[in-house]
Amino acid sequence: MGRRGSGFLAVIGPEGALQSVVKARKLEKRYGSKRALRPVDLALERGGVLVVTGANGSGKTTLLRLVAGLAAPTRGTLEVRADRAELGYLGHEGFLYRELTAVENLDLYGRLYRVPERRERIGMLLERFGLWEARAERAGAYSRGMLQRLALCRTLLHEPALLVLDEPFTALDAEGAGLLDTQLAELRGERTIVLSTHDPERVERLATARLALA
């Protein structure tokens, strides 16, 4: 099992929370001999917001990929009480097809996630994130910031109970970041959120738990 106190600081949610949605104990990830994530303990209760910070290479993305089920732990245990239908993951790549339009991309994921009233939901999200006018354009023609907005729409499309957002403010302009602030504030308390950022002050008022990786 992994070592404790190996240079990371974890401030976790309330001890003995009734039902932790994410619970890790001595969670560690290695790729061969390279350690991608130092041992970490955390517990996040339902409706909590965990803000993960740390320098480049500290393991933020690795931790979020572990929580999302995209990677398997090398050591330690990880329990995530959400199945794939309840999970919304935003990574560094938006998982969007460049040759499909915004609507077609969202429609694809909406069908796979069996989103009820899919078209209305897609329209509402595109409107909310300021992409309605560009809905018929191919994603390949989008700017980096528009792609990030579209990726956020994809992540939120099926109203996931657990949101895992890896640096969601990346590439967003002030307006886009403001829209995301509003969205996160609305979701706070309703959804469980794990969010990594280089700008912890931005999400400070949302956080119920913090994890600083080193």
Add this chain to the structure above:
Amino acid sequence: MSYLADVATLARKDLRLELRARDTLPAMLLFVVSTLVVFHFALPEGADEVAAQGLLWVALVFTALLGLARAWAPERESGALEGLVLAPCDRSAIWLGKAAAVFAFLSAVELVALPAFALFFGSVDAATVAGVVLASIGICAVGTLLAAMAAASRTRELVLPLLFLPLAIPLVVGGVGASVSPEPGRYLAFLALYDAIFSILCWASFEYVVSE
């Protein structure tokens, strides 16, 4: 029904991507016609028809390889395979949808290749057509899985042929046998058996290919 709906959704996505990008199908068509033209001039005058049938299968296998090398390119370029893997659908549906799309591309190529072959080398009989259809199913089933494995590799251009060609040998044996044998039935049965066994294996193992 929801499983088949997912497969249809994913296959339709690939067909739409190809209609938009036109990356794969035109290249496959050009390649197979060019190959048959080259074989037409390379084969000596009065050469055995059996040799010509073999060349048809060489052309089809390498054309399929060309298409398979591009099969997962949209997912690789956008990282979308992880998005599909995270979706709550059965992961084998991702493989089946992709294999169905590749089969559609290969079938379109064969609709051009078989008349072109007949033009250059003589007629194509029903057994050959049946052999091509059955072999195409096997090529798409096995090739789509191997292409997904190779897509994760930096040396995918090398890995895919190295993995695919040995597994395609039984398909070539069955296909050529169906084309030239006076009793094509047992070769067609062999191809059908290959399709059944390898399709089940690929269907069951795709989950492990896309999971860490």
